[in-house]
Amino acid sequence: MDASIGWYEDMCALHGVPTRITAGLWSALAAPPPLHSEVVVVEPTVTLAQVKGALGGRTPAGVKDSFALIDFAAAGMPLLFTADWLHRPGARTPTTWPGGWRVVDSLAQLDQWTGHHDTRGVLLPGILAQGHVKVLARYAGDDMVAGAVTRLGSGIVDISNWWQSRDAPLDWEELVSAVSCLWPERAQVGYARDGMRDAALRAGFSVVGPLRVFANAV
Secondary structure: OHHHHHHHHHHHHHOOOOEEEEOOEEEEOOOOOOOOOOEEEOOOOOOHHHHHHHHOOOOOEEEEEOOOOOOOHHHOOOEEEEEEEEEEOOOOOOOOOOOOEEEOOOHHHHHHHHHHHOOOOOOOHHHHHOOOEEEEEEEEOOEEEEEEEEEEEOOEEEEEEEEEEOOEOOOHHHHHHHHHHHOOOOEEEEEEOHHHHHHHHHOOOEEEEEEEEEEEOO
16 A cells, blocks of 8 residues: 555656655645546544545545555545555566566557556656656557556555457466566565456465545546
């Protein structure tokens, strides 16, 4: 969960959005980047009243409840999705990169990547200048068919924004190997749901807790 907060901080900095953490809540002090919540619950003791106060009546608004403890639906904020936090211990560094995986290192590649993932205007070009963040893509010949973003922080690697093409499902064991080559022997974390979660579990991840994301577009 802390790694997710680090990602939010990086993304808001990339978009020039000020933030704060107070009383167990992370908040964006202006409109956050697209696809990101206005408020993230950082501590399990946070109450619904605190979250509503942090939102200050803003709509549309989104909240990531990192512990899935607060009933935001009862306050009129519909559930967007549920997921599980994942953790995988560090492992021995592979001797070779898995076939087809590369680090995205050009604006043209990033534009292609965000086109597949529908994150143009979200993952801005400045992300390529953040040394602790690496965007990964898998190629089949000349075609980009899968991808993920990795972020190194506090000795662990956060994996997020994964995607796959219809004809080439993301191979999580390959992704784990690529991340291990890039960031050797670090534990890997992230969150996923449904089929993606199950694929991650088969690749050695464990579920360490639930989360819920609520969104009010009114």
